[in-house]
Amino acid sequence: MSYQFDFAALLPYWPEFAMGMWLTLQLSAVATVLGFVVGTLCAIGRADGPPAVKWAVAAYVEIIRNTPLLVQIFLVYFGIATLGVHVSANMAAVAALVVNVGAYTSEIVRAGLESVHKAQLEAADCLGLSRAQTYWHVILRPAVERVYPALTSQYVLLMLASSITSQISAEELTAVANRVQSDTFRSFETYIVVGLLYLLLSFVVRVAFWLFGMGVFARRRKLGTAL
Amino acid sequence: MSSTLSSPLSPVVSLSNVHKSFGALKVLDGVSFDVGVGEVAAIIGQSGSGKSTALRCINALETIQQGTIQVCGHAIHDPALDRRALRRDVGIVFQSYNLFPHLTVEQNIMLAPTCVKALSKGEARDLAREVLSHVGLEAKADQYPEQLSGGQQQRVAIARSLAMRPKLMLFDEVTSALDPQLTGEVLKVMETLAREGMTMILVTHEMAFARKVASKVVYMHQGRVWETGTGAMLDDPQTPELRAFIGNGL
Structure with a gap:
């Protein structure tokens, strides 16, 4: 085996790799925020909603969890x-990722909601808090704090899975790689570079989540212990 | 069984022939008693006698099947009860404290005044300092519940209720999870409240405290009010059941 590595051939493409990374981060960030909102609302609906809502959320979650992401994207x-609505490939990619990650998020957040003891709700009720105030101040914050590590993993996975949106020609990092390798015929080198860039992105996402968690979960920041 | 003692003042709490079952299990079997303004009523009795359930019914945490309950002018038995209005008049402290673990002591206390009474953060903080000094814990304002002893947590729970300026305070076995020393510091706070004229109903196993502080003692047995009287009743029980209970309890 005498393969001659030639990474230099990829050098002229660095601005495109950079743009691809940037778009991957953007897609992931938007899908993370919207997916969290969708997932949390679904988790609350499933825990506390009328039967029709519970049933609808359960069906949504099972359908998403048991079909391939690529099929969902298509x-x-x-x-x-x-x-008849015209949207860009990037918009469609975000929509598909939100639909996908929303289902997984709802299951994770549901576990968090269930971890909040009923006595906490009773205490909030007896202090006169409304249902919405109780959810916001007493249930959601500790619930999300407890499942935050699981959420972090899920959203790193989302960032990596966003590579599949290259299949509908969203111009993210993997799409850039596909194009570069067909231009240069340096497939192996291209995907080695792209793999390293994804590693870097994963690191960036994890650090971002850690910083965000430190900002939001004051008790954890001060005591350093799990809730 | 003795007759129910009528209170000299207009009652803040009035239970009349209250029946409550959990499925086939009859827990309250025609309970009646009154608590007047400024009174301290201690409900005593064995585990399973229905005393905690009676307290929970007073705060509309359980629904009753029969009878009437009036609390600070609210008809608890009425399905149209305005729970939020009731919550403004009645505070409750639980055996397990139920502080919010992700909030500091001060934030625990500030939450309801800001949410329910729309106090500003500054007003709520002043209020928190005031009620914390009342229970002797102003130095702990920025700590988290897990950093406190059980007795301190329970005093914070009392302060949290006081911050809503209730007309009536309910205490549900608030010292049962504490060792004697921590029990003492919580009882001291409750005694201060009683002296200041707070109307209080407490479910308790602390007979010495009931004898000393309570203006009315309600002994419950098998879901009924078996005997009522003043604290002195504990020195001179009229029924064999209360005699046996005190014999075991002291």
Whole structure:
């Protein structure tokens, strides 16, 4: 085996790799925020909603968890087009990722909600807090804090899984890689570089989550212990 | 069984023929008693006698099947009860403290005044300092519940209730999870409240405290009010059940 590595051939493409990374981060960030909102609302709906809502959330979660992400992306992309709405590939990619990660988020947050003892709700009720105030101040914060490590893993996974949106030609990092390797015929080198760039992105995402957690969870910042 | 003692003042709390079952289990079997303004009523009795359930019914944490309960002018038995209005008049402290673990002591106390009474952060903070000094814990304002002893946590729970300026305070076996020394510091706070004229109903196993502080003692047995009287009743029980209970309890 005498393969001659030639990474230099990729050098001219660094601005495109950088743009790809940037778009990957953007897609992931938007999908993370929206997916968290969707997932949390679903978790609350499933825990506390009327039967029809519980049933709808359960069906949504099971469908998403038991079908491939790639199929979901195609369904969203072509589904939106069929409705006559014109959206960019990037928008469709974000929508598909939100639908996907929202389902996983709702299961994680549900575990967090269930970890909050009923006595806490009773105490909030007896202090006169409304249902919404109780959710916001007494339930959600400790619930999310407890499942924060699981959420972090899920959103790192989301960032990595966003590579699949290259299949509907969202111009993220993997799409850039596909193009570069067909231009340079340096496939192995290209994907080695892209793999390293994803490692770097994962590190960035984890650090961002850690910093955000330190900002939001004051008790953890001060005491350094799990809730 | 003795007759119910009528209170000299207009009652803050009035239970009349209250029945409550959990499924087939009859827990309250026609309970009646009154508590007047400024009174300290101690409900005593064995585990399973229905005393905690009676207290929870007073705060509308359980629904009753029969009878009437009036609390600070609210008809608890009425399905149309305005719970939030009731919550403004009645505070409750639980055996397990139920402080919010992710909030500091001060934030625990500030939460309800800011949410329910729309106090500003500054007003709520002043209020928190005031009630904390009342229970002797102003130095702990910035600590988290897990950093405190059980007795301190329970005093914070009392302060949290006091911050809502209730007309009536309920205490549900608030010292049962504490060792004798910590029990003492919590009882001292409750005694101060009683002296200041707070209307209080406490479910307790602390017979010495009931004898000393309570203006009315309600002994419950098998879901009924078996005997009522003043603290002195504990020195001269009229029924064999209370005699046996005190014999075991002291």
